Amino acid sequence: MSADFHFSITATDGAARAGIFSTPHGKIKTPVFMPVGTQATVKAVTVEQLNEIGVQIILANTYHLYLRPGSDVIQRMGGLHKFTNWKKPILTDSGGFQVFSLGDMRSVTDEGVIFRSHIDGSSHEFTPEKAIRIQEELGADIIMAFDECAVPDDRSYIEMAMERTHRWAKECIQTKRREDQALFGIVQGGIFPDLREQSAKFISSLNFPGYAIGGLSVGESKEEMFRSIEIVNAVLPTEKPRYLMGVGTPYDLIEGIRRGVDMFDCVLPTRLARHHAAQTLKGRENLLKSENISNPEPIDISCGCYTCRNYSRAYLRHLINVNEMLASTLLSIHNIFTLTELVRNIRKSILENRFESYVNSILKGLSA
Amino acid sequence: MSADFHFSITATDGAARAGIFSTPHGKIKTPVFMPVGTQATVKAVTVEQLNEIGVQIILANTYHLYLRPGSDVIQRMGGLHKFTNWKKPILTDSGGFQVFSLGDMRSVTDEGVIFRSHIDGSSHEFTPEKAIRIQEELGADIIMAFDECAVPDDRSYIEMAMERTHRWAKECIQTKRREDQALFGIVQGGIFPDLREQSAKFISSLNFPGYAIGGLSVGESKEEMFRSIEIVNAVLPTEKPRYLMGVGTPYDLIEGIRRGVDMFDCVLPTRLARHHAAQTLKGRENLLKSENISNPEPIDISCGCYTCRNYSRAYLRHLINVNEMLASTLLSIHNIFTLTELVRNIRKSILENRFESYVNSILKGLSA
Numbered sequence: 122m123s124a125d126f127h128f129s130i131t132a133t134d135g136a137a138r139a140g141i142f143s144t145p146h147g148k149i150k151t152p153v154f155m156p157v158g159t160q161a162t163v164k165a166v167t168v169e170q171l172n173e174i175g176v177q178i179i180l181a182n183t184y185h186l187y188l189r190p191g192s193d194v195i196q197r198m199g200g201l202h203k204f205t206n207w208k209k210p211i212l213t214d215s216g217g218f219q220v221f222s223l224g225d226m227r228s229v230t231d232e233g234v235i236f237r238s239h240i241d242g243s244s245h246e247f248t249p250e251k252a253i254r255i256q257e258e259l260g261a262d263i264i265m266a267f268d269e270c271a272v273p274d275d276r277s278y279i280e281m282a283m284e285r286t287h288r289w290a291k292e293c294i295q296t297k298r299r300e301d302q303a304l305f306g307i308v309q310g311g312i313f314p315d316l317r318e319q320s321a322k323f324i325s326s327l328n329f330p331g332y333a334i335g336g337l338s339v340g341e342s343k344e345e346m347f348r349s350i351e352i353v354n355a356v357l358p359t360e361k362p363r364y365l366m367g368v369g370t371p372y373d374l375i376e377g378i379r380r381g382v383d384m385f386d387c388v389l390p391t392r393l394a395r396h397h398a399a400q401t402l403k404g405r406e407n408l409l410k411s412e413n414i415s416n417p418e419p420i421d422i423s424c425g426c427y428t429c430r431n432y433s434r435a436y437l438r439h440l441i442n443v444n445e446m447l448a449s450t451l452l453s454i455h456n457i458f459t460l461t462e463l464v465r466n467i468r469k470s471i472l473e474n475r476f477e478s479y480v481n482s483i484l485k486g487l488s489a
Numbered sequence: 490m491s492a493d494f495h496f497s498i499t500a501t502d503g504a505a506r507a508g509i510f511s512t513p514h515g516k517i518k519t520p521v522f523m524p525v526g527t528q529a530t531v532k533a534v535t536v537e538q539l540n541e542i543g544v545q546i547i548l549a550n551t552y553h554l555y556l557r558p559g560s561d562v563i564q565r566m567g568g569l570h571k572f573t574n575w576k577k578p579i580l581t582d583s584g585g586f587q588v589f590s591l592g593d594m595r596s597v598t599d600e601g602v603i604f605r606s607h608i609d610g611s612s613h614e615f616t617p618e619k620a621i622r623i624q625e626e627l628g629a630d631i632i633m634a635f636d637e638c639a640v641p642d643d644r645s646y647i648e649m650a651m652e653r654t655h656r657w658a659k660e661c662i663q664t665k666r667r668e669d670q671a672l673f674g675i676v677q678g679g680i681f682p683d684l685r686e687q688s689a690k691f692i693s694s695l696n697f698p699g700y701a702i703g704g705l706s707v708g709e710s711k712e713e714m715f716r717s718i719e720i721v722n723a724v725l726p727t728e729k730p731r732y733l734m735g736v737g738t739p740y741d742l743i744e745g746i747r748r749g750v751d752m753f754d755c756v757l758p759t760r761l762a763r764h765h766a767a768q769t770l771k772g773r774e775n776l777l778k779s780e781n782i783s784n785p786e787p788i789d790i791s792c793g794c795y796t797c798r799n800y801s802r803a804y805l806r807h808l809i810n811v812n813e814m815l816a817s818t819l820l821s822i823h824n825i826f827t828l829t830e831l832v833r834n835i836r837k838s839i840l841e842n843r844f845e846s847y848v849n850s851i852l853k854g855l856s857a
Binding site for chain 2: 414
């Protein structure tokens with residue numbers, strides 16, 4: 122790991138860990154939830170609103186930014202931090218997950234993936250080298266190895282994709298040039314315990330500054346997901362940060378942290394917001410329902426977010442009902458706050474050696 | 490005027506006036522531009538963003554809020570200030586302009602207007618008494634008399650509508666109950682000098698705490714508009730605030746203030762923002778144009794707004810291009826700031842007795 126990056130574990134409680142990950146744009150207290158800013162903005166919120174929530178790091182998507190406005194444009198504008206005015210750490214994914222999600226619009230070879238843009242059908246190719254170059258142009262603090270995220274049921278395909286992911290991981294390390302970016306490796310292997318173990322061992326052997334667990338939360342059962350996390354984390358070095366990709370319900374955050382995960386990202390809080398749903402530690406709730414028409418209470422009386430401190434359910438319901446953009450903003454703020462505050466409180470419980478009692482009290486009230 | 494309201498003129502420069510209008514929710518320095526929050530929010534911006542711009546008062550629309558969520562709901566939620574979390578003054582229109590704009594969906598009698606909702610076709614009636622009752626439920630600081638805004642070419646209809654407006658003005662005064670609201674009268678009379686003079690005299694005789702000039706900026710020429718303002722302001726008492734309804738281009742603000750207007754409102758800055766256009770003191774500009782793709786400059790290098798201090802044209806162009814809501818937010822902030830700052834600077838020029846030289850320097854650079 123270059124001098125710009127340093128991970129230290131401050132406290133553990135069972136397998137749960139509280140740490141600090143230092144990056145060129147500041148320290149991240151882990152465990153951490155990272156909101157997703159797919160197209161160089163977390164949808165419907167400003168960087169000031171993210172700062173007020175206490176967001177420490179945001180994610181941006183390489184596939185989307187490569188297509189629009191182009192990673193070359195963002196590089197010329199001074200990189201993602203300058204472009205977006207977000208001064209804290211940023212993580213970019215490798216584009217792998219998105220291009221593999223294109224289905225019929227892409228074909229995979231051992232060299233990479235040829236795909237058509239979902240916007241205009243134009244043809245493009247991502248290789249491990251290309252994915253790293255694009256991420257170097259974007260300029261995030263943490264960048265991801267190019268991997269193949271395969272669906273969880275076909276063992277022979279999963280195995281082939283895993284081996285390809287391993288070869289590509291080495292290519293990513295070889296091609297990487299910037300010293301101010303930390304490249305994380307990604308463990309694949311689907312829901313197969315032996316493949317997960319094999320992948321965790323191989324990826325660990327490449328000595329990345331951090332490790333991600335990919336290919337989960339893609340249709341497998343909760344039991345399969347949690348078992349896979351356990352298998353992988355038993356192999357990954359304890360002294361490096363661990364990132365569970367694409368996971369972001371309160372339940373999954375708790376169960377991930379319980380198994381030693383340090384970082385999470387998910388589009389869920391902002392996506393739910395745009396669909397009128399509030400996430401609380403009791404579950405999800407569509408605010409458009411008519412009981413809210415004259416309800417002067419906030420979404421959650423115990424929530425300290427800007428939205429709950431200032432707005433009634435009646436106002437939020439009205440904004441949703443008349444299709445005002447402010448509804449998405451206020452609900453996104455609440456939903457991101459819910460996950461950020463949960464993880465902040467979990468971190469505190471780890472530092473105070475009361476993780477189990479804290480998360481069990483949360484799990485008791487949780488329905489989604 | 491009740492003790493809650495007081496208007497004092499601090500300085501004049503020609504016909505231009507700088508004043509202070511005190512209301513139950515604070516003092517308004519005039520001249521003032523009021524952004525429109527039709528449905529109980531200025532579209533795409535938060536009250537904090539409005540405060541940072543220096544907005545002093547916002548407008549809300551009685552017709553829209555009567556239909557959704559219902560003025561009874563807003564009353565039960567503690568009124569518009571509590572509902573929206575906007576703690577400074579609010580002005581509501583009377584609903585007249587909106588219901589008369591419904592065309593075939595409404596019919597006018599001497600008692601009021603029967604109309605169908607643009608949302609669900611349901612039938613409703615607005616009378617002077619009803620318009621005041623609704624505005625009393627909404628709870629704005631400044632409320633407007635129910636008037637008929639008629640189109641500018643048919644003299645006999647304009648005259649009839651003006652006379653109806655005069656009768657309704659008296660009914661509004663008689664029906665008004667709340668002491669913490671100032672009811673403004675509205676002068677009509679289309680583009681006909683004698684009718685405008687007659688209307689200004691009649692409405693002035695009713696001794697309102699403030700006067701609006703209605704029925705302008707609805708299709709007449711600039712010359713007709715400015716002449717009408719001059720005729721009306723020659724009659725209106727100098728010691729009361731004067732509000733030119735629905736006007737909000739830099740040019741019209743300057744020419745209105747030059748003729749003694751104190752207050753303005755317009756949906757233009759936020760509507761332009763949602764159509765990707767930036768308003769500057771040079772004119773309007775669609776930011777989606779391809780020259781902006783790699784342009785690191787702000788919209789206006791001399792603008793002090795949040796958007797221009799923090800974001801490039803390249804970023805704004807990208808947000809517009811990928812349809813991110815943040816584009817509307819950042820452009821609305823810029824456009825509202827442009828008008829707010831212009832009027833703030835004009836006020837300063839009046840206080841310093843250099844109004845003409847200041848506005849002429851602005852007019853020279855202005856193309857729209």
